[in-house]
Structures are given as C-alpha cells and as structure tokens.
Amino acid sequence: MFGRDETVRCANRSTKGTGIGGIRQCFNNPATVEVTVRYGDGALEFDTHVLCDECGAVLKGDAHSHGYSVTTKRLHGMTSAQERKARVKANAKLVELGRVYHDGLALDKLDAILSENGFNTLESAIYCGRDGRSHEQVGERTWLSLTWHKMEQTGRYEIVAYLS
C-alpha cells in the first residue's frame, strides 16, 4: 500500500526496455506530453506516444528529420495563474520572432516557444498564402494570433505572433 507509484511514466524510459523508434531514452521520467507523429498525409497513418518532455523533444526532432508532421499536447493542464504567467513568458519570446525576417513561417521556432512554455504546438499545414492570419487555441484559456506577410522583394516573411 505504501509508496505505490501511480504516476504515468514515459513510454520511452529505459527502465521498461528498448523504448520506441530507437530514439535516445530517458531513465524513468514521468509522462508529461502526448506526441502524435503523422506519416504521409497523416489521415490514416499515425502513432501516438505518451512521453516525458525530454523524449518528446527527441522524438519530434527525429520525426521532423524524416519529414513527418508532429503535434504535442500537454497531459496536465495549468492553473489559470500558471497559464497567465506562461503567456507572459512566451510573449516575450514571440516579440523577438517579430523583430527579424524569416525564410518561411518559422513554425518550428513558434512550436519550440509554445511547447517550452507548456502550450500545445500548432497543427501544421493550414498556413499558406502570401498574407495570412490565424487564430488557434494552444492552451485551455490561451489562443495564438498569428499574422504573416511575405515581402515582395526578398520573398522573406514578416511574422507577428502573440498569445492572449
């Protein structure tokens, strides 16, 4: 009865065996994210794993290097105070993104800022066109506003992103 550990553990922990997909394993971390990797057009073929932050990031990098799309979802919600704090932190970084021009929409950088602050990452592949705007829910009480503009001359992108 005592000391029973009910915590859901990372599916890629080394205490369990060989892990998933041959990616680097953690020792025995608690699970914090649900990572879905989509192959091809992703409609039929996908895998979902419950992982720790560390393995989630490794899997994501590995999947991206194979050209697969990845979405991550937090398993545990934040309190509204935590979420507010996380928004402020993420917004400080998002402002930096808006100060430089990008070769594309910088979705990897956006995703990195979102996930390191505890928000869900973006559904990719819905962003296209020279000018655009999107409004996407990334947390229980948090939405990302994203607008972009492709510069006529250089072909580079201007991005304005913030959470509210």
Ligand SMILES: [Zn+2]
């Ligand atoms: Zn792990």
